[in-house]
Amino acid sequence: MIGRLLLGAVVAGLLWPVAQAQVGGRLAEVEIGFRGVPVAEAWNPLRVTVRDVGSGNLTLVADQGNLRDGEIPWTTVLPIAGGAGIRVIEADVYLPSWRSLVWSLEAGGAIVASGALPREAADRRRVDLVVSARPGSVAERLAGRVVDVPPSLLPARAAAYDGVRSLWIDGSAGIPAAAAITAAGVAGAVVVLSDAALSDPVVAPLLAQGLGWTPIAAGGWWVGAAPDGPALASARVDLSAYLAAFAGAGGLALPRTVSSSAVAVAASIYVLLVVLAWRAGGVPGLLTWGVLLLGASSLAWSAPRPASPTLVETRALQVSVGDLAWRTEVHDLLTLPAGEVGVARVARPAAAVVGRLSLGAVPSTALSLPRWRGTTLVEAPRAAAAVLGIDGDGLPAALGDRVLTDVRIVGGGSWAELVPGRALGAPRDSGTRDPLVAAFEELLPAGSVWARDGRDWHVALAPGVRW
Amino acid sequence: MVNAHLPMAIDGSLERLRTGDLPQYGLLLLASVTVVLVATWPARAGLANESWYAVSQARSVLVALLALGYGMGLATEAPRRAASTALAVILLAVSTLPLELFAHAGSAPATPAWWAWAATPVAAAGHMVFGVLLGAVARRLRLMVLAPLLVPAFVAGTVMVDVRLGVTLLNPLTAALQVSAGYLALHAAVALFGAVLLAWRWRRLEVRA
Numbered sequence: 001m002i003g004r005l006l007l008g009a010v011v012a013g014l015l016w017p018v019a020q021a022q023v024g025g026r027l028a029e030v031e032i033g034f035r036g037v038p039v040a041e042a043w044n045p046l047r048v049t050v051r052d053v054g055s056g057n058l059t060l061v062a063d064q065g066n067l068r069d070g071e072i073p074w075t076t077v078l079p080i081a082g083g084a085g086i087r088v089i090e091a092d093v094y095l096p097s098w099r100s101l102v103w104s105l106e107a108g109g110a111i112v113a114s115g116a117l118p119r120e121a122a123d124r125r126r127v128d129l130v131v132s133a134r135p136g137s138v139a140e141r142l143a144g145r146v147v148d149v150p151p152s153l154l155p156a157r158a159a160a161y162d163g164v165r166s167l168w169i170d171g172s173a174g175i176p177a178a179a180a181i182t183a184a185g186v187a188g189a190v191v192v193l194s195d196a197a198l199s200d201p202v203v204a205p206l207l208a209q210g211l212g213w214t215p216i217a218a219g220g221w222w223v224g225a226a227p228d229g230p231a232l233a234s235a236r237v238d239l240s241a242y243l244a245a246f247a248g249a250g251g252l253a254l255p256r257t258v259s260s261s262a263v264a265v266a267a268s269i270y271v272l273l274v275v276l277a278w279r280a281g282g283v284p285g286l287l288t289w290g291v292l293l294l295g296a297s298s299l300a301w302s303a304p305r306p307a308s309p310t311l312v313e314t315r316a317l318q319v320s321v322g323d324l325a326w327r328t329e330v331h332d333l334l335t336l337p338a339g340e341v342g343v344a345r346v347a348r349p350a351a352a353v354v355g356r357l358s359l360g361a362v363p364s365t366a367l368s369l370p371r372w373r374g375t376t377l378v379e380a381p382r383a384a385a386a387v388l389g390i391d392g393d394g395l396p397a398a399l400g401d402r403v404l405t406d407v408r409i410v411g412g413g414s415w416a417e418l419v420p421g422r423a424l425g426a427p428r429d430s431g432t433r434d435p436l437v438a439a440f441e442e443l444l445p446a447g448s449v450w451a452r453d454g455r456d457w458h459v460a461l462a463p464g465v466r467w
Numbered sequence: 468m469v470n471a472h473l474p475m476a477i478d479g480s481l482e483r484l485r486t487g488d489l490p491q492y493g494l495l496l497l498a499s500v501t502v503v504l505v506a507t508w509p510a511r512a513g514l515a516n517e518s519w520y521a522v523s524q525a526r527s528v529l530v531a532l533l534a535l536g537y538g539m540g541l542a543t544e545a546p547r548r549a550a551s552t553a554l555a556v557i558l559l560a561v562s563t564l565p566l567e568l569f570a571h572a573g574s575a576p577a578t579p580a581w582w583a584w585a586a587t588p589v590a591a592a593g594h595m596v597f598g599v600l601l602g603a604v605a606r607r608l609r610l611m612v613l614a615p616l617l618v619p620a621f622v623a624g625t626v627m628v629d630v631r632l633g634v635t636l637l638n639p640l641t642a643a644l645q646v647s648a649g650y651l652a653l654h655a656a657v658a659l660f661g662a663v664l665l666a667w668r669w670r671r672l673e674v675r676a
Contacts, residue, residue, distance in 0.1 A: 257516055257573055260508045267501040267566055274562050275494055281485040286477070289558070293565065300569035301580070304516075309575045336575030371576065372515035 027053050028105045028113035032060075032093070034129055034147045039163025040097045040122040041240075043348075043380050045155050046078065048089040048105075053082040056107030058089075062098040064352040072352050074098075079360040082107055091359050092159040092380055094348035098122050126165035126236070129154070129184075133172035142166075142229045151176035154184070158326065159346075159380035161187035166232050171197035178202045181221070186326050186383040188218035190235045192226060215321035215463045217383065237461065239319065239381075241443050243328065246317045246457060247350055247376050249436035252334040254372065255306035266303075270296050309336045312343065316456040320386035321463050323399065327384035333367065334374040342366030343377060350376035388418075388451050388458040395424055396449040396460070404451035404458065411446040418451060479551025480558060489537075489552070493559045496533060500526045500566045508573070519567070519574035520644065523583060526567050527590070527643035528622060530560040534591045535618045538598015539605065546669035553595050553665070560591040582646045586654075590639060593654025596661030597621070 031047040032038045048058055058078040065072040076093045095101070101122075104114040127145040130138045135148040144165070154167075156179035161167075167184045168191075169175060175197060185191055197203050207214060211223045218237045227235065270292070277289040311334040318325040330350075335341045342355075347365040349355050353375055355367040365377055387400035396407045398420040408414040413427030433441070440457075444450065447462035483489050503525040507518040537556050541549045564583060571580050601621055605611050625637035635647040642650040 254513050254515065257509055257512060260505055260510055263508045263569070264501070264505040267504055267569070270565060271494070271497040271501055274497060275490065278481075278484040278490055278493070281481050282478075285485070286481055289562070293562065296565035297568050300565045301572050304569060304573035306575065337577040339577060372517075 027051055030058065030103055030105070030113070030115060032095070032101075032103075032117065033163070034127060034149050034153070037127055037145065037147045038095050038117060038121060038123075039127055039145075040095055040124045042124075042126070042163030043092045043094050043159040044163055045157075045160035046091045046093045047153075048078065048080060048091075049086060050080060050082050050089070050105070051086050052084055053080070053105070053112055054107045055082045056080050056105060056112070058103060058105045060093060060101065060103045062096055062101045064096040065099055069352075072354055074349070074352075074354075075356040077356065077358045077360075080105065080107065090155060092155075092157055092162075092346070093359075094357065094380070095122075096348075096352060097124065126163050128166045128168065128232070129164055129189075130168045131173050131176060132168060132170045134170075138168050138226075141226060142232070144229055150174070151180075154180035156180045156183045158183045158187040158383050161189050162381060164189040165236055166190045166192055168192045168194075169197045169203070170194035171200055171203075175200040175202045178206060181206060182216065182324070183383065185219040185221060186217040186324055187381060188237050188239050188326060190219055190227070190232055191221035193221055193223045194226075195223070198223065213464070215461065217321060217324045217386075218319045218326040218461070220321065237319065238443070239326065242319060242440070242459070243317060243330070243378060244350075245436070245440035245443055246315075247330050247332075247378070249434070249440055250313070250315055250330065250332055250455070251376070252311050252313055252332045252374050254334070254374075255311075255336075258304045263304075266299075306336060310334070310341050312341075313455070314343075317459070318384060318386065318388075318456070319459045319461060320388065321461050322389065323386050325384045325386040325458075326381055328381045329379040331377040331379070332374065333369070333377060335369050336372055338369065338371040340366045340368050345377075345379050347377040347379045350378055386458075386460065387453065388449060388460045390447075390449050390460050390463065394447060396451065402453050404453050407449065407451040408441065410441055410444045410448045410450070410462075475547060476550035476554050479547060480554035483551050483555040484558065489555055489559070492533060493562070496529050496559065497563060497566070499529055500563050504566055504570055507570075516574045519570040519576050522570040523567050523643040524640055526563050526583075527587075527639040530563065530587065530591055531594045531622055531639040532618055534560070534594035535598040535601065535621055536614070538595035539602030539611075539614055539618065541595065541599050542602050542606075546665055546672055550665055550669065553592065553661075556595060557588050557591050560587050563587075576644075578645055583643070586642060586651055589651055589658060590642070590654045592658035592661065594639070596657045599661060 029049040033044045038044050058080050060076040062074045063071050064074055074096050078091050080089055099119055101117040104111050125145050127147050128142050129147050129149050131149060131151050132138065135146065139146040151174040154176040156177060161184045164184060167189050171194060181191055193203060198207065206221060207223065214221050218239055273292050277285050277292055280288060313332045314329055316327060316329045318327045331343045331347060333341050342365045344364045346359065346363045349367055353367050358364045367375060369375060387402050388404060389397045389399045391397040396418050398404060398418050401420050404418040405416065407418045415424060416428055418424065444459060445462045448459060450457060450459040500522060504518060504522050507521040509516050534556050537552055541552060544552065564587060567583050568580060601617060605614060605617055626640050629635055629638045629641060634649060635641045635645060636649045636653050
């Protein structure tokens with residue numbers, strides 16, 4: 001009897017940690033990327049499932065550091081509205097190329113779940129999503145990072161597809177929502193629809209232009225002979241390159257300061273006047289000295305001082321085909337004192353820097369910068385209404401009510417402005433182009449159109465299939 | 468007691484600034500800070516303005532050296548002249564502040580601009596009292612001939628002590644760059660002690676007379 005009790009106790013003791021782990025595992029599940037396959041240097045969908053957990057925060061810390069610079073943590077904080085029962089929270093998070101990536105879910109002052117992604121999972125290659133009961137056939141064709149996803153898991157947010165190269169739908173496993181397919185197309189993914197999927201009432205309206213290639217924003221959908229990996233690679237618009245060229249063409253300059261000679265003259269005059277005030281002596285000298293001190297201090301404070309210690313300039317880049325556009329906003333930041341600077345937007349840094357993204361009702365992105373340093377924040381991409389299009393003759397067409405300037409056709413003519421509702425005049429002499437602008441234009445397919453709206457740039461891509 | 472003597476001290480300090488050696492040292496101080504300001508000011512647009520770091524430290528150390536130097540001789544002066552000298556040195560130290568403010572406005576450091584205005588008069592007064600103590604020790608040891616070496620050595624010593632302790636309490640070098648309540652409090656206490664001592668000496672002299 002005692003032996004059995006002892007045996008029971010030993011077995012219970014051995015199984016207790018397992019049981020605890022299972023309970024812990026049930027509290028929260030965190031899935032980064034589609035079906036847990038993340039893409040480095042891209043926005044990824046994040047799906048958090050919590051069970052009977054109070055409100056708290058999910059914190060992801062990706063260390064982008066290296067041997068030379070040490071740790072460079074990029075922290076993302078997502079508020080979790082917990083409670084009784086199962087709750088699913090979805091968001092998009094940016095993952096840099098990480099050395100280590102750890103996450104923890106804190107609720108009620110305690111860590112209720114945590115995990116990590118190995119360094120080997122930091123793969124920058126875009127994934128191919130397959131919505132099919134037979135995903136193996138697509139995997140064999142593409143030989144890439146193929147992820148089998150059920151249609152219900154596809155979000156209707158363009159940012160979630162930032163790391164997606166293609167989306168394959170054959171109808172055998174169901175059809176995703178039209179909004180999800182559109183979001184994938186807007187984000188630049190090539191949506192490959194099989195013939196079997198065409199009969200679905202969700203897909204049919206998407207093919208209003210007929211079979212073949214239907215471009216939309218930065219991507220589009222294809223109905224026809226299934227493309228292979230190289231074809232998909234050439235079809236996907238390299239939005240990262242566009243963005244890099246766009247970001248490089250702007251940026252904030254350090255504030256113009258007072259010249260050294262002006263400083264020398266002003267300081268010398270001040271010293272001379274102070275000495276003269278002392279020489280005057282008595283009450284007049286004291287009063288003169290006081291006035292001089294206050295006046296010089298006032299001038300010294302206002303003359304070389306920049307308008308603001310932190311400068312922020314926002315520019316937008318829109319890439320479109322048709323009425324929908326892929327849009328992102330770039331925030332150029334420059335801080336004179338060292339400290340935290342940021343914007344109240346969901347954004348990521350263009351370069352590896354210590355920063356923090358707080359998601360939730362009032363999102364914010366903050367970077368810790370040394371003094372007199374500038375950097376760039378890039379917002380998560382989203383769908384927007386296009387303001388620039390290409391008409392049937394291949395000429396620029398205004399789709400909104402904005403007057404666009406510096407309108408150019410890649411490999412064609414250019415115009416000073418494009419006024420909505422007014423016919424396009426004769427093309428002007430292209431003249432000399434800014435090298436940075438020329439570098440951006442060289443990335444665009446021939447026949448594409450681009451124009452400026454203030455600091456914003458709008459691109460209407462040539463609608464032809466790209467393979 | 469101090470209030471009663473203040474007008475006389477101010478009058479004397481203005482006289483000290485008008486004639487004698489103090490205006491010359493004052494001009495040297497202002498000129499030195501100006502040279503540092505111009506030399507460290509960015510030569511062209513697009514360069515980071517780091518001038519404040521050099522200007523504030525140079526100014527702080529030079530003011531400390533001046534205050535310590537004059538402080539060493541205060542004990543041998545008559546109370547009225549000592550008070551005038553002390554006030555004159557403080558006025559001189561304050562005169563350098565617009566130059567630092569100019570560098571501060573251009574450099575935009577994280578340190579608030581008010582710090583120099585708060586610390587300078589207090590630190591100058593405190594350093595003068597330290598100078599008095601240093602002078603007393605030097606006279607006791609018959610080392611007054613080494614006064615030109617003792618003053619910078621004292622400043623270097625304060626830097627070493629602070630660095631060793633990991634605090635900013637005594638040295639004017641790191642105190643120029645960061646707000647330090649301890650530095651301000653210590654120098655204020657020392658300055659107050661010196662002012663009370665001076666006023667007591669002055670009062671005692673008047674009673675005797």
